[in-house]
Amino acid sequence: MDVVEFHRRASEDFVRLVALVGPDQWGDPTPCSEWDVRELVNHVVGEELWTVPLLAGRTIEDIGDSLDGDLLGDDPASAASHAARAAQNSVTEPVLRGATVQLSYGEEQAAEYVYQLAADHLVHGWDLAVSIGAPAHLDPEVVDGIATWFKDREDLYRGGGAIGARLEGFSDPTASLLGAFGRDPGWTPAHAAVGRLGAAFGLGDVDAIMAEMTSDCVFESTSPAPDGTLVVGAEAVREQWQQLFGQTDGALFETEESVVLGDRAIVRWRFSWNEADGQRGHVRGVDVLRLRDGKVAEKLSYVKG
Template sequence: MTTTDHPLVTASRQFRAVAAMVRDDQWDLPTPCPDWNVTEVLGHVIAGSQMSAAIAAGAGRAEAIDLLSTQFISGDPLAALDVALALQEAALVDSAVDDRVCQHPAGDMPGAQLRSFRMSDLLVHQWDLARAIGVNDTLNSDVVQIVWDDISPMAPVIAQLGVFGNGPSGTVPDHAPLHERLLDLMGRRP
């Protein structure tokens, strides 16, 4: 697999493509992500990408938390996003990070798990942005499958984590399309 074929790069590019469609009059629109508008979702993705790049490179938990509380959006949100995504890709696409222990604010984890977290974050927030601004919300099926494989084992406790809204609704049947089941699991109601 080449770097450009990596699922994290795919998720990054697709999130960025939706972010590029945000019009000037849409930054304050609410999103399906509870309590966050379009600007706040973008800021979350930028901060999370910056933080992930830092902890993959060896930053400690305290530094990671400081990065999450930093405002990365300035006068050019897409430029800030481009920098953050590039840093994240450089840090997480290389398989050398897979077994490195990263001090994530949620707890120590291998780099492979950190990469998975970032793919899920990019995927669900791509959907949030698309829904908020009224553009195509189709998700890449390969990335959906990877994220499903990583997230679905957490289904029994996902609502208790506090990061996926109310968690699964229990109303989406097992035969529903995978992207619908994943979004529901992550607290979204497609």
């Protein structure tokens, strides 16, 4: 298959997934932590709308801000379908004649640009599928084609900050490609909840912390030894965090690693503070979490030493 076919298949699969988004799912989290479902779809539709004028020879300056903002309107599925069809119709002729296109980093071959589009549709299609609970079955021929193309470009993408750190240890071709793009093939919405909780602790934001916990949440602290103290209910748990951040000078939580398996998660963290002598003290520990309905219902904390 050639890149035009890769693009057609990947974009059609994306349109199919957009049609499956439920009315209450547009605000749900995605593997792209900065985007919810609607923002993810809007990004891809925006890429499709840019494709037509760029391949017709217009520049980014020509287009300006005409494609900024919300592009989905009241009918995202139709917006995605129409944009994909227009993009598909625009790619064949420029690729066949070896045309070039003006991108943000300069002049590029049209075929290379369409490879970029196909890859983005493929990976974001997986993002969308796992976000809405749809089957995340990527076309194996498109996966192989994009993997071959991406092999020599991965370092360039990562060096430019376009993708995260590579995840290793996968034998399945789809999982390997997702890992190369910095995706965890096992991602679920629970990963997003754990990430938001870690970010809230990193900021010391008690309101944000409690927004990620259930009303009947349970917290088991690290002291006194050997069993800690069990705190039950959101109000009592909130008091624990208010005391911790309010009474600890320079309190800082940093997430070192998190692993999510179904409704359970393990988070390794480092907690540091300002000592009286001006030095930083710290301890390292783990949380064992239980999740329910996208929130943390149980947080059992353990610390080294």
